Amino acid sequence: MASALNPFKRIPTIMTADEIIEFAHSKSKKLSMKSSKEIKKVPRAKIREYARLAEFGKQIKSKLKESVEGFPTIDRLHPFYLELTEILVGTDKLKKSLGAVYSCLPPIEQILRDHLEALKLTEDAKQMKKTRSAAKGRIASIIRATSKNIDFLIEAKKKLASLPGILVDSPTIVCAGFPNVGKSTLVREVSTAEPEIAYYPFTTKNVIIGHLKIRDYRVQIVDTPGILDRPMSKRNEIERQAITALKYLAHVIVFIIDPSEACGWSIDDQMNLLREVQRMFPIIPILIAFNKIDITFPEKLEEARKLVPNAYEITATDGTGVPELLQDAVDEVDLDSLQDSIAEHVASLKKRKPDTSD
Ligand SMILES: Nc1nc2c(ncn2[C@@H]2O[C@H](COP(=O)(O)OP(=O)(O)OP(=O)(O)O)[C@@H](O)[C@H]2O)c(=O)[nH]1
Ligand SMILES: [Mg+2]
Missing domain, CATH: 1.20.120.1190 (Four Helix Bundle (Hemerythrin (Met), subunit A))
Incomplete structure (x- = not known):
């Protein structure tokens, strides 16, 4: 298509x-x-x-x-x-x-x-x-x-x-989480093709869009540095709007928590950001993944498990636990309504003519 x-x-x-x-x-x-x-x-x-x-x-x-x-x-x-x-x-x-x-x-x-x-x-x-x-x-x-x-x-x-190019007809996973938790590592690890580097004018960092195939679907996974990675209170209105524009892009959000705290943020801080992202995107399914399991001390992992009992546990650097996370992420996408909205979109493209009205 x-x-x-x-x-x-x-x-x-x-x-x-x-x-x-x-x-x-x-x-x-x-x-x-x-x-x-x-x-x-x-x-x-x-x-x-x-x-x-x-x-x-x-x-x-x-x-x-x-x-x-x-x-x-x-x-x-x-x-x-x-x-x-x-x-x-x-x-x-x-x-x-x-x-x-x-x-x-x-x-x-x-x-x-x-x-x-x-x-x-x-x-x-x-x-x-x-x-x-x-x-x-x-x-x-x-x-x-x-x-x-x-x-x-x-x-x-x-x-x-200069805005990122998105495939409107593909299930889209958006990664969120504090800096250094492993978002880019995950996107790179799962991408079958060279990820696209795109510019999002509300951050100084480049957005990375990876592509992969899960069953028959071309799935895109979007890394959002500088976007869904710090509390909203630190942002101006325009940035907040730009962030909420992601609701039209994300079919599912993978929120990454680094329970090892090697990223430099405490588990508590990360939980607070998670709650904020949940509030911001109330109707988008959010899957929570603990990353860096390979270097997480057991007591830290236990602490995290108590806060989020059914989180995915992954090691992005070697791919452990990643396929299960992605399968479930794609299963969360409401593919029927996605098909409907694609059909609608394609129909509107057929009708399009130059915009000369004012
Ligand atoms: N040991 C270990 N290190 C990891 C893992 N995943 C990521 N890292 C390391 O964590 C650091 C940060 O990872 P990134 O993927 O750059 O993190 P990010 O979330 O994209 O960070 P920003 O781009 O700053 O938002 C890098 O040094 C990675 O190699 C993991 O599963 N295990
Ligand atoms: Mg990154």
Whole structure:
């Protein structure tokens, strides 16, 4: 099944207003060199001016269209991306800017039609030049007038294209737990392919997404450094929202506790974070795993077992206990409702068209 990775990745490079004008201008200048010397002066000028203006208009329109149509339809985004779009750039502002840039097209069309028509009607070479440059000037000012919107799209693309790419149709396990408990080690240990390194703009660390196959499912496992690894009270509102966006991504959370305390956090601290994560994601199943069993003193393990009687016990470094944990994690995913939501998502993709509404 086709997977939707980051839908903002395929947006082409967007030029600034000045770059678009410059680009179209240089394309149109190059074209004029080609007009044949065999033809008489006035008709040649007419052909040249007409071709130059038409080319200028064509390039401008295609650059503007590309910039807008490269964006996915905002209202049809997967909720994970929709929520992050809201936090990072604002969906309303994004829609407005897309609409504003797109709505430059009809007036540009009109100017082109009028001036190309005028070019056809005149026999005066000087007048032709004037007409052509007047049209270019008017088109350029339409674009300059919307340069703030174009700049906004450039900025939005930059921010959104760097979000992690997720397979919306795959069961997704999100790892949580304090730093150094072994999240990355687990993701690396279970990944069959090279894990993807992605950037999540709310942390300085890279998010790692591993892929594995369990029975017939392509499962992804997401390491969340700097995200689900410290108390919420230390965070601002935007970070908190960015964290809760994970609820759209995680089908199941594996919360890792290091009962050896080699990670530098006490079992109590880790239990507190666990309770916080449980509060934050009340409807997502959370499996608890004690990691580093190989180096955990028996009395520490007993202490942890009393707090969480049925936790999984694993050693991520050598894979002990890991297959059982993963099997059960995937079993926790409600695969029927996942299939439904995939079907819904695919149906919405079929209906999609460029977002030009504002
Ligand atoms: N002995 C032992 N060491 C482990 C085990 N799992 C992880 N470690 C070690 O613990 C340290 C931290 O592991 P990481 O996987 O980097 O921990 P993390 O949770 O990803 O840490 P952050 O990325 O900082 O959030 C590393 O030195 C690992 O080698 C284990 O099962 N046994
Ligand atoms: Mg890590």
